[in-house]
Amino acid sequence: EIVLTQSPGTLSLSPGERATLSCRASQSLSSSFLAWYQQKPGQAPRLLIYGASNRATGIPDRFSGSGSGTDFTLTISRLEPEDFAVYYCQQYGSSSTFGPGTKVDIK
């Protein structure tokens, strides 16, 4: 099973700052089957990025994804108040796994 590790566990930032979230896989991911989700309290996750770097429908362009192989990054260029949430990476290989999440909270 492919294990995903996310860092940092918590990121404390102010609105307007840049957020850089990391996701590392225990094995190289084929065809960049890596996605990112945002989850707010009491809500289902929302797809942000698929295929490592493609924004899902309706996702603002301040969200961007990059990386390949085992190292992936989600960048939020300028944090808006609604961006404070938990972010999960997810891989799909022979099965699927999620990372433990990074909480982005207000400094």
Next chain:
Amino acid sequence: QVQLVQSGAEVKKPGASVKVSCKASGYTFNSYGINWVRQAPGQGLEWMGWISTYNGNTKYAQKVQGRVTMTTDTSTTTAYMELRSLRSDDTAIYYCARDFSSGSYGYWGQGSLVTVSS
């Protein structure tokens, strides 16, 4: 618009079974697989498995293999997840999520809380 509407909350005793439903609308049901993901209180997301709505093929996570069965009813465009031999650590919100692209899940149900308690 794509919608996944799940069944309501359930309270079960240890050793019992639960069956959660996920009613899909707004797209061609048998064109996209359905995944089941759960989230224990205050914890992260855990993928449980996937079912092809086209031919019923399934993949299950090792952790629940042998206790879970995923099925679909194409006549009612509904997916089901049954979990047997429930334990307290099965207490979680259970989500259905539709395949999107590159193995991602673009649409999610609202979640169904399953509480296992004696």
